[in-house]
Amino acid sequence: MTAQSPTTRLPAQSPISTGEKLTDGPAPALLRAALDAASEAVVLCGAADDTILMVNAAARTLVPGLSAGGNAVEGPLPGLAGALAAGDDTFTDVYEGRHLQGRRRMLGPDHYGWYLRDRTDEVARADALRAERARTAFLAEAGRRLSSSLHQGRCTRITAELAVAHLADAAVVVLPVNRRQAPWVRLVAGEAAVEGLLREPLLADVPGLVEALGGFPPIPSKWLDASQAPEWLLPDDFGPIGALLVTPLPGNAEPAGALILARRGDNARFSPEDEILARIFAARAGAAISAAGLYREQVDTTAVLQADLLPPELIQPDGIELVGSYQAARDAMRIGGDFYDVFGPTDTSSDTVIALGDVCGKGPEAAVLTGKVRQTLRALRLVGAAPEEMLRVLNRALLESGRQHRFVTLVVGSVSRGEHGRVRLELATGGHPAPLVLRLDGTVEEVPISGTLIGAVARTVVRPADVELAPGELCLLYSDGLTEARGGPTGDEQFGEERLHHALAECRGMPAVATVERVRQLVSDWVHGGARDDIAMLAVRAPARTQLSVRNGSRNQSPFAIDARRNDRRVRQRS
Amino acid sequence: MSVDSRRSLDEPGLADDFLRLVGDGDEYGAVEVVTALLDSGVTPQRVMIDLIAGTQARVGELWAANEWSVAREHAATAISERALAAVAARTNVPPTRGRVTIACVDGEWHALPTRILAEMLRLDGWRVDFLGANVPGPHLLTHLHQTGPDVVALSCMIATRLPRAHAAITACKAAGVPVIAGGRGFGPGGRYAQHLGADAWAAGAEEAVQRLARNWPPHSPDPQLSAYLGDEEYTYVVRNRGVLIGTAMRRLTDAYPPMREYNQRQLDATAEDMAYIVDFLAAALYVSETQIFTDFMAWTSGVVQARGVPPVALRVGLESVRSQLRDYPTAMAVLNAGEAAIEAPAGK
Numbered sequence A: 001m002t003a004q005s006p007t008t009r010l011p012a013q014s015p016i017s018t019g020e021k022l023t024d025g026p027a028p029a030l031l032r033a034a035l036d037a038a039s040e041a042v043v044l045c046g047a048a049d050d051t052i053l054m055v056n057a058a059a060r061t062l063v064p065g066l067s068a069g070g071n072a073v074e075g076p077l078p079g080l081a082g083a084l085a086a087g088d089d090t091f092t093d094v095y096e097g098r099h100l101q102g103r104r105r106m107l108g109p110d111h112y113g114w115y116l117r118d119r120t121d122e123v124a125r126a127d128a129l130r131a132e133r134a135r136t137a138f139l140a141e142a143g144r145r146l147s148s149s150l151h152q153g154r155c156t157r158i159t160a161e162l163a164v165a166h167l168a169d170a171a172v173v174v175l176p177v178n179r180r181q182a183p184w185v186r187l188v189a190g191e192a193a194v195e196g197l198l199r200e201p202l203l204a205d206v207p208g209l210v211e212a213l214g215g216f217p218p219i220p221s222k223w224l225d226a227s228q229a230p231e232w233l234l235p236d237d238f239g240p241i242g243a244l245l246v247t248p249l250p251g252n253a254e255p256a257g258a259l260i261l262a263r264r265g266d267n268a269r270f271s272p273e274d275e276i277l278a279r280i281f282a283a284r285a286g287a288a289i290s291a292a293g294l295y296r297e298q299v300d301t302t303a304v305l306q307a308d309l310l311p312p313e314l315i316q317p318d319g320i321e322l323v324g325s326y327q328a329a330r331d332a333m334r335i336g337g338d339f340y341d342v343f344g345p346t347d348t349s350s351d352t353v354i355a356l357g358d359v360c361g362k363g364p365e366a367a368v369l370t371g372k373v374r375q376t377l378r379a380l381r382l383v384g385a386a387p388e389e390m391l392r393v394l395n396r397a398l399l400e401s402g403r404q405h406r407f408v409t410l411v412v413g414s415v416s417r418g419e420h421g422r423v424r425l426e427l428a429t430g431g432h433p434a435p436l437v438l439r440l441d442g443t444v445e446e447v448p449i450s451g452t453l454i455g456a457v458a459r460t461v462v463r464p465a466d467v468e469l470a471p472g473e474l475c476l477l478y479s480d481g482l483t484e485a486r487g488g489p490t491g492d493e494q495f496g497e498e499r500l501h502h503a504l505a506e507c508r509g510m511p512a513v514a515t516v517e518r519v520r521q522l523v524s525d526w527v528h529g530g531a532r533d534d535i536a537m538l539a540v541r542a543p544a545r546t547q548l549s550v551r552n553g554s555r556n557q558s559p560f561a562i563d564a565r566r567n568d569r570r571v572r573q574r575s
Numbered sequence B: 001m002s003v004d005s006r007r008s009l010d011e012p013g014l015a016d017d018f019l020r021l022v023g024d025g026d027e028y029g030a031v032e033v034v035t036a037l038l039d040s041g042v043t044p045q046r047v048m049i050d051l052i053a054g055t056q057a058r059v060g061e062l063w064a065a066n067e068w069s070v071a072r073e074h075a076a077t078a079i080s081e082r083a084l085a086a087v088a089a090r091t092n093v094p095p096t097r098g099r100v101t102i103a104c105v106d107g108e109w110h111a112l113p114t115r116i117l118a119e120m121l122r123l124d125g126w127r128v129d130f131l132g133a134n135v136p137g138p139h140l141l142t143h144l145h146q147t148g149p150d151v152v153a154l155s156c157m158i159a160t161r162l163p164r165a166h167a168a169i170t171a172c173k174a175a176g177v178p179v180i181a182g183g184r185g186f187g188p189g190g191r192y193a194q195h196l197g198a199d200a201w202a203a204g205a206e207e208a209v210q211r212l213a214r215n216w217p218p219h220s221p222d223p224q225l226s227a228y229l230g231d232e233e234y235t236y237v238v239r240n241r242g243v244l245i246g247t248a249m250r251r252l253t254d255a256y257p258p259m260r261e262y263n264q265r266q267l268d269a270t271a272e273d274m275a276y277i278v279d280f281l282a283a284a285l286y287v288s289e290t291q292i293f294t295d296f297m298a299w300t301s302g303v304v305q306a307r308g309v310p311p312v313a314l315r316v317g318l319e320s321v322r323s324q325l326r327d328y329p330t331a332m333a334v335l336n337a338g339e340a341a342i343e344a345p346a347g348k
Helices: A028-037 A057-062 A078-086 A120-148 A152-166 A200-205 A209-213 A272-307 A363-382 A387-400 A496-506 A512-527 A547-551 B014-023 B027-039 B044-064 B070-089 B112-123 B137-147 B159-174 B188-195 B205-213 B232-239 B241-255 B257-261 B264-287 B290-306 B311-322 B329-340
Strands: A041-046 A052-055 A090-095 A098-107 A111-118 A170-174 A181-188 A194-199 A241-249 A257-264 A321-327 A338-343 A352-359 A408-417 A423-430 A436-438 A444-446 A465-469 A474-478 A535-541 A571-573 B099-105 B127-135 B151-155 B179-182 B200-202
Touching (some): A057 A111, A078 A098, A152 A257, A152 A272, A181 A200, A200 A209, A209 A241, A257 A272, A272 B137, A321 A338, A321 A512, A352 A535, A363 A387, A363 A408, A387 A408, A387 A423, A436 A496, A444 A496, A465 A474, A474 A496, A496 B264, A512 B070, A512 B127, B014 B027, B014 B044, B014 B070, B044 B070, B044 B112, B044 B205, B070 B112, B099 B137, B099 B159, B112 B151, B112 B179, B112 B205, B127 B137, B137 B159, B151 B159, B159 B179, B159 B264, B159 B290, B179 B188, B179 B205, B188 B200, B200 B205, B232 B329, B241 B257, B264 B290, B264 B311, B264 B329
Parallel strands (some): B099 B127, B151 B179, B179 B200
Antiparallel strands (some): A041 A052, A041 A111, A098 A111, A170 A181, A170 A257, A181 A194, A321 A535, A338 A352, A352 A408, A408 A423, A423 A465, A436 A474, A465 A571
């Protein structure tokens, strides 16, 4: 305190400004009364030593500790003292819970006044607005991130991440019990998420968790004893839990799980606003997690149904290269009306049977029929039927199944190894484009087979043919989606057989896998993205035998250097 | 194997031997070389990067220089993949990191670099889903929702696929999965990858492994902020692609009457060249990077010269497209810059 007693210099008796005559104006007492009547808090000080000369009524109410005769620097407002020390003309301060803002005005050369304003309400409003904005931003971010993924694991992790970023120091998401175990994700701020499974009996250790997973209304945080939380809930180095909140994650008519939030420290608590925010957030997170769960169920079901309709993993018989490629028009389902299949040797036959076909129609319906056709072929192969016989039986089976307007075109072949690395094919078609053969010299031949389509008329005509492939030669079975693919530079031209012949001819000497890939690439480029029809290819190749020659240092046996010395066309029509 | 058969990557002539093996389609010999290297203690990473990827780069150069046919290039790639599979079969690393999905953008067929990346990441402890070449956007997104990976590695080797790469990047990020881009298509230093909203870019498999090993995922802004690129000139060029190419073909025939005698294959090849010009122009307009087009023209002029085509043919082709785009100033500027990039014949 200053040495001067406040009573020695009553403000009313002090000249406001020594250099000023007041005789012409109102008396000092009147001025004093006028200042006391003003709603603005005013503190007058001497400029020389910052002594407070006068404190009006409003200022006394606002800051009772201020009094005339005192020194402004030593008063109860550190903010004011700081502004004086720094020579500033404004300050803000908090005095007994009130937010103050002060402005300094020079009043002549020797005096100045601080004009104080109570900003408590304003600050409270601004704080409320900021909090509301933060909540809105949080919920908007939560909406965006939670709706982004249909993967349940990701949704669960995102829930924990958002909760730790906005609501608590640690978050644990527990999903409903499945086979006596509850999947859970735990995330502590600044650490990596931990995922695992909780045994069902453990759930009862956490206060309120069983209730939350049971879909009961959330229990307010203040009723949950944080000290009762089991040790396994959070890592050892988390420290004592100050406050715990367990919120149900509401799902589709049944709970999607529970969200456990923890704050550390003795003073930690969850306010009612925090609890409501957590509940709103939990509703969004629960909806996302349960939608992802539904999606997974659908995907699992579809995957089971799809498994038999997808193109098979091809067997790799000795001495024969077999490569398949399938591109469904509807990529998300990856199933359609084209198909191929390969049946390996059986006890009674060492041949490998191949088939490639096209069911009329598209999408899942067509896919189901391809499944039936493939199964029929598999059974026929087991009883040792030859390709043309398979087609005849399949025709009758389809006609007798009673389904109208369901027919299929396909090529069936029986593949066997010949002498000197050759491969023999016995081929028959039911209304399907004839396979192409790529010879060593680069010529491309159409296999001379024909036949009526399958499942349309009772009487079929099948004219099969045998083909022999020398090492390095290849036979390509394909569906008409390949030649009918529309595109090209001008946009609406069919790829056509001529281009396919040229494309194949360019693949002379290439391994079957590279040939199929090359043709697929050319067609994909042709349609300029997004084929509108299924495309299936199946290539059979007699492997080129280059290894020995190359390692002996001779390069002229390379498939690129081999010039076909054969003149015989090893295709013979059977009639 | 005897002690003498110990091999190393420093052996003189090893790269040439391996190049010859893959070029001759000798799967057995190629696999034998990588197996011998692994047996001699060379790490699988070095075999993949230094030998297989290095050889593949030379295969590309040989094709560009017209020393190898397309068929031979494809056959060599198939053999390289077999050699890579042999390396992969010898290593088994338990996953300790997250899960990564690797895909080539829709229309992109160069799968070998991404296959090498897949193996490199597997060796680094990632759980890898390799979707291969030419992955349509919806297929990729379905996969993301079903497997929930921590990152998508997207490869694009040719800049004309950038619009589709952009669609895929935006969709992946909208699904909450960050994207690391890779491949020449994203431009020098991966400059275009940033325009397209990728979270990171890596020049090669080794860089990608390093980038993903720490500080991942990066913070990234809302993908919708960079969801749209291109402008009305881009839209015009893409929507009229067929007309631009068709008209260019007619004008070419007028300017060069022997074209009337072209067979289907020659016409297709010429139309394909016109399509490249239009597609690279569209990509340059989409990303607002003239360099996409100038790089293409410089590269193409090298390739066609290796095949004995004079640069004037390229200029005439360019003009046949340019003369249709007089009202489109940005496209004109791009095409003019492209013409300036056509190289004078080698030998000067």
